[in-house]
Amino acid sequence: MSVWDDVVGQEAVISVLCGAAAAARGLAEQREARAGSGVEAPPSATGSGSAMTHAWLITGPPGSGRSNAALAFAAALQCTGPVPGCGQCKPCRDVMSGAHPDVVRLATEKLIITLDEVKELIGEAQRRPWTGRWRVILVEDADRMAERTTNVLLKSIEEPPPQTVWLLCTPSADDVLPTIRSRCRLITLRIPPAGAVADLLVRRDGADPALAARAARASQSHIGLARHLATDPDAWERRRRLLHAPVSLRSVGDAVLAAADLVESAESEAQTRTAERDAAERADLMRALGLEGEGRVPPALRAQIRALEEDQKRRAKRARTDVLDRAMIDLLSFYRDVLAAQMGSDVERVNIDLAEQIDRAAASTGPEQSLARIAAIEECRGRLRSNAAPLLAVEALMIQLRPQAR
Numbered sequence: 001m002s003v004w005d006d007v008v009g010q011e012a013v014i015s016v017l018c019g020a021a022a023a024a025r026g027l028a029e030q031r032e033a034r035a036g037s038g039v040e041a042p043p044s045a046t047g048s049g050s051a052m053t054h055a056w057l058i059t060g061p062p063g064s065g066r067s068n069a070a071l072a073f074a075a076a077l078q079c080t081g082p083v084p085g086c087g088q089c090k091p092c093r094d095v096m097s098g099a100h101p102d103v104v105r106l107a108t109e110k111l112i113i114t115l116d117e118v119k120e121l122i123g124e125a126q127r128r129p130w131t132g133r134w135r136v137i138l139v140e141d142a143d144r145m146a147e148r149t150t151n152v153l154l155k156s157i158e159e160p161p162p163q164t165v166w167l168l169c170t171p172s173a174d175d176v177l178p179t180i181r182s183r184c185r186l187i188t189l190r191i192p193p194a195g196a197v198a199d200l201l202v203r204r205d206g207a208d209p210a211l212a213a214r215a216a217r218a219s220q221s222h223i224g225l226a227r228h229l230a231t232d233p234d235a236w237e238r239r240r241r242l243l244h245a246p247v248s249l250r251s252v253g254d255a256v257l258a259a260a261d262l263v264e265s266a267e268s269e270a271q272t273r274t275a276e277r278d279a280a281e282r283a284d285l286m287r288a289l290g291l292e293g294e295g296r297v298p299p300a301l302r303a304q305i306r307a308l309e310e311d312q313k314r315r316a317k318r319a320r321t322d323v324l325d326r327a328m329i330d331l332l333s334f335y336r337d338v339l340a341a342q343m344g345s346d347v348e349r350v351n352i353d354l355a356e357q358i359d360r361a362a363a364s365t366g367p368e369q370s371l372a373r374i375a376a377i378e379e380c381r382g383r384l385r386s387n388a389a390p391l392l393a394v395e396a397l398m399i400q401l402r403p404q405a406r
């Protein structure tokens with residue numbers, strides 16, 4: 001067992017990161033030796049050409065395991081075992097469980113990373129490591145940052161303290177400003193093979209092997225989606241209903257209803273996902289404020305409760321956006337299959353369980369229509385991400401997906 005076990009199908013990336021972690025260990029040992037001998041350290045311990053560097057941009061398509069890879073790298077940097085990333089030593093285990101004091105992780109569940117959050121991270125980045133050899137600052141979704149925020153971050157990435165390492169994760173290198181990109185070493189994850197994703201679901205989540213294989217294929221190797229399909233019994237039914245909708249819509253009225261249905265089910269799924277945690281956080285805060293069991297909140301403390309509620313509202317919105325985005329990926333996979341059928345291509349279908357609907361859709365339309373629908377889904381995804389009203393965006397999409405005479 002090592003920290004790389006869950007980074008599936010990414011052998012090339014793992015070998016680069018392992019090399020960097022080994023180089024980092026060498027640098028840290030040199031530094032410790034110098035500190036012991038009283039000789040001053042050179043200004044940069046990680047010059048160009050070294051396998052190790054201070055800023056990394058870890059990219060890969062959604063679901064390919066970017067943050068898993070970043071976390072495993074953080075563990076390998078802190079590892080004290082025989083091989084960096086052993087998975088057995090205390091630092092490795094602490095990093096993987098989120099308990100290591102020198103790995104600061106910003107995993108935003110909101111749509112935007114705020115300037116205050118970035119300033120706090122920069123403060124964290126300035127500290128010396130408490131117990132580890134490196135201070136690692138891991139930012140998931142580094143693309144969710146306004147330009148002004150990014151510019152503040154840039155300064156810290158340019159001249160970090162010698163023991164600080166920044167790990168930024170984004171879907172692609174184009175998702176951050178060129179100024180950030182040019183200061184980071186780029187790591188690109190590929191879409192993992194479906195077989196590797198299925199193996200992970202069986203090993204890590206205890207999924208049934210046949211179900212795991214089906215889930216990996218239906219999710220097109222998106223690890224999070226595959227896990228969802230393999231572990232949530234309602235997920236297949238929701239997916240079937242979703243993919244059935246576009247071929248069964250008869251009128252604009254149907255399209256509007258289907259849109260409402262989709263947005264509503266996204267809301268309720270997001271709510272189930274966040275409700276429990278919201279309640280626990282509120283209880284924690286009430287306890288911290290000494291208000292446990294009290295019905296009324298004194299006016300002086302209301303601002304803190306309100307701040308928590310605002311945070312939770314933003315998180316609920318992000319959860320809803322994620323659920324809708326997953327629906328969009330499912331729809332894309334459906335029209336990809338339709339298009340493949342129309343082109344007479346023999347690529348393996350994603351939706352093996354929907355052969356009849358796919359064949360029907362393929363026979364009743366042409367490839368140009370399928371391409372237009374794929375473009376419409378991409379456009380809807382973009383609008384959902386840019387904060388458009390979900391119902392309006394999905395309605396517009398459903399109207400475009402409605403079967404039309406050729």
Ligand SMILES: [Zn+2]
Pocket residue numbers: 078079080081083084085086087088089090091092093
């Ligand atoms: Zn270790």
